[in-house]
Amino acid sequence: YIQYIAGNIPVIISAPHGGYLEPADIPDRSCSGCVLVKDAYTLELANELAAAITAQTGCYPHIIINLLHRKKLDANRDIEEAADGNAVAEQAWYEFQGFIDSAKQQTAAGFGKGLYIDLHGHGHTIQRIELGYLHTAAELQLPDSVLNTNTYINGSSIKNLVISNLTNQTHAQLLRGNFALGTLLQNKGYPSVPSAGIPYPLPGEPYFNGGYNTARHSSYNGGTIDGIQMECNSGI
Numbered sequence: 001y002i003q004y005i006a007g008n009i010p011v012i013i014s015a016p017h018g019g020y021l022e023p024a025d026i027p028d029r030s031c032s033g034c035v036l037v038k039d040a041y042t043l044e045l046a047n048e049l050a051a052a053i054t055a056q057t058g059c060y061p062h063i064i065i066n067l068l069h070r071k072k073l074d075a076n077r078d079i080e081e082a083a084d085g086n087a088v089a090e091q092a093w094y095e096f097q098g099f100i101d102s103a104k105q106q107t108a109a110g111f112g113k114g115l116y117i118d119l120h121g122h123g124h125t126i127q128r129i130e131l132g133y134l135h136t137a138a139e140l141q142l143p144d145s146v147l148n149t150n151t152y153i154n155g156s157s158i159k160n161l162v163i164s165n166l167t168n169q170t171h172a173q174l175l176r177g178n179f180a181l182g183t184l185l186q187n188k189g190y191p192s193v194p195s196a197g198i199p200y201p202l203p204g205e206p207y208f209n210g211g212y213n214t215a216r217h218s219s220y221n222g223g224t225i226d227g228i229q230m231e232c233n234s235g236i
Contacts, residue, residue, distance in 0.1 A: 001073070001092040004099035005050070007062035010107045012225070014064040014100055016075035016213060017045030017120060026072045038070045039121035040234060041150030042231045046119050048090065048167040062103035076118065076151050076211045081185035102216050104225045113160060113224035118213040122231040128198065131182050132210030132229030133157045133175060134220055140200035144172035157210055158226040176200075182230060205216040 001021060013079075029036065041064055050063050066075040073089045074082045075096045082212035083089035100116070107114035122130060134157045139147070146152065153162050162171045167179070174180055175194050182195030190194045193201055201207040204210040218227025 002095040002099060003063070003067055004102075005060070006103070006106070007050075007060045009054065009057065009059040009061055010111040011061035012037070012047050012100065012103045012107060012116040012217075013119055014066075014075075014096075014213060015039075015042045015046040015119045016066045016071050016096065018046065018065065019067040021067050021070050022069045022072060025087075026086055026088050027084075027121075028033060029074065029081075029089075031081055031084045034081065034084065035074065036071045040123075042119050042121050042232070043067075045121070045232065048217070049119070050174040061154070061201055062107070064096060064099045064174075066092070068092060068125040073191055075083070076120075076122060076210060076213050095104060097216070099184050104217060107143045113164065113226070116214075116217050116219075116225050116227040118227065118229045120208065120229060121234065122206075122208060122233045123234060127195055127233045128142070129182070129185055129206050129233060130201075130231035131195075132208050132214055132217075132231065134190070134193075134210040136209055137201040137203075137205070137207045140175070140194050143217065144170070147172040147175065154218065157218035157220045157228060159213050160224045161226045163213075164224075186219045191206070 033206045046063055046065055050061055054060050079093050082093045083205050119156040130187050153159055153171050158174055176196055176199040184190035185192040186195045208231045
């Protein structure tokens with residue numbers, strides 16, 4: 001139920017909510033607060049991203065895909081909520097997380113550091129990519145001088161990149177400066193938040209700031225693999 005294609009560059013992409021399989025031997029999750037709606041086309045988008053990277057570079061990122069429908073397994077939650085007590089779903093959860101761990105270990109050993117993208121899709125009205133660094137919308141509204149303090153750097157999913165980047169970009173610059181991922185995407189025609197053009201969501205605007213996988217597998221949790229949750233809009 002979990003697909004892992006090993007890569008040879010320090011880029012890891014996971015798609016936890018794009019699966020279609022609904023095996024009868026795994027009951028639908030029914031825990032309180034369980035989200036059952038799958039993300040639209042993120043399985044396909046992960047494969048398209050991999051193909052585009054290969055076409056441009058001749059190399060291949062690590063790809064981890066949950067093939068199960070979110071009704072059966074939510075691979076972006078802790079195991080209790082993710083599998084809702086089903087042993088088969090729990091095994092799939094361990095495999096999903098384990099393959100990411102394996103990709104991280106290979107990346108750290110071969111390159112010293114790397115980038116992990118947890119790929120999602122949102123249905124919000126505002127058509128833009130939402131990039132999650134584990135900072136809330138309110139935190140992103142803080143001045144650069146505050147975001148650059150240790151309190152917010154230590155709470156970031158790109159903590160390692162802040163202390164180890166070639167051009168000495170600050171935390172705030174990496175979030176929404178000229179070379180931030182959101183700005184690079186926006187420059188290619190894909191509005192993104194945070195970015196130089198949209199530094200933070202306005203009060204009341206919906207925004208996904210990162211979930212279980214981003215916290216678990218990024219440098220927020222230690223190590224040298226930085227992570228970003230990428231929530232793509234339906235119009236992408």
